[in-house]
Amino acid sequence: MTDNEERLIELKDRVCRSIDETREKLHRLSQDIWSCPELAYQETEAHDRLVAFFTHEHGWTVDSHFKLETAFRATWRTGGDSEGTMNVGFLCEYDALPGIGHACGHNLIAEVGAAAAVGLKAALEGAQEGVPVQVTVLGTPAEEDVGGKIDLLKEGAFKGIDVVFMAHPSKEDATYLPCVAEHDVTIKYHGKTTHASSYPWRGVNALDAAVLCYNNLSVLRQQMRPDWRVHGIIKHGGLKPNIIPDYTELEYYLRTPTRAELPVLKEKAERCFRSAAVATGCTVEVEYARNQLDNILRVAELERLFERNGKTLGMDFTTDEDVLRNESGSTDFGNVTFAVPGIHPYFYIGSNALNHTPEYTVAAGDEKAQFFTLRTAKALAMTALDLLLQPEAMQRVMQEFTEVKLKDDKMSNGV
């Protein structure tokens, strides 16, 4: 075994020990976020709690309200010239869902990011031979809405970061689950009210348009690729049965495995929106969210290193092809992966509950989740060490990142 290999093993042990030594503070951090669920862009308490956490940990430079009201940044760097310094990013999410609190476990995402960063710092600050590194923690709000990471990308918050890590609670350990491109859209129909019984013929029914739109999209599914998704709700359907609705509103999420396919689905969906207006005589407004979520650009080398580290800690990565191929969601982390190579693995939290259910909310706040959360943080920090101490590994990552980006560009440009 080479000296470097021995050094890597020692530093990985340090990471794990330092995370375990900080487990009480980390658990309190996660519990405080979990017990005060806040919606996208309204995560003021979570922001303040995380800023306080890093402020009280020595050595961090903390920027509160970093480019966004509820975003933050905490940085720590070893000495040495900035030229050779690798900037390793860890992301924290902390927004909850309406009505069901932290049913996606974002309190645990925050804990994983904080734990991995604290663990990596503790391992390196004591290292005899300096490893030039900057550790950057970014608090990224509003993943469940239009994507705070995308807003932060636009503001240049990821400039200078060489590789980025986060992890997402799930019902199993997975180095990757399909994370697809998504664009959210609001459809508004305008009609004309009248008395629904006395002279309905004099009205223009916006609810009819909403129902036709819903049904148009429901039949479109038969002509969609099986890995595309169209799903939504009628947010406003009318005021009273005897008033022909003159305003209705629907919200839909349109999803495709790659960002290149999304325009194709959007064109088909828009025909469904507009034909419902034509059929009823309504007018229609189609409003897309300001941010489109991209699919995750995968870097297999990062996934391989993470899986190797996770297995040494006992992570049991699923091999269920149905899960690995079909159980997809979306995340604004996808947009980050087109700017910075990164991984977004999933981790078991001690429950078989499904994300976005009340049962998952309970699981995300359960003490039982702590072991799995900290184990994942250790695996992320250990993977960062692999890159820091093995430049050839980072070169492989960058080479692969360049290749997959080029491949995506060709697909997006129809080349």
Ligand SMILES: NCCCC(=O)N[C@@H](CCCN)C(=O)O
């Ligand atoms: N793969 C991570 C899934 C997290 C999640 O549930 N994200 C939301 C994002 C919605 C943004 N409009 C989703 O519905 O996939």
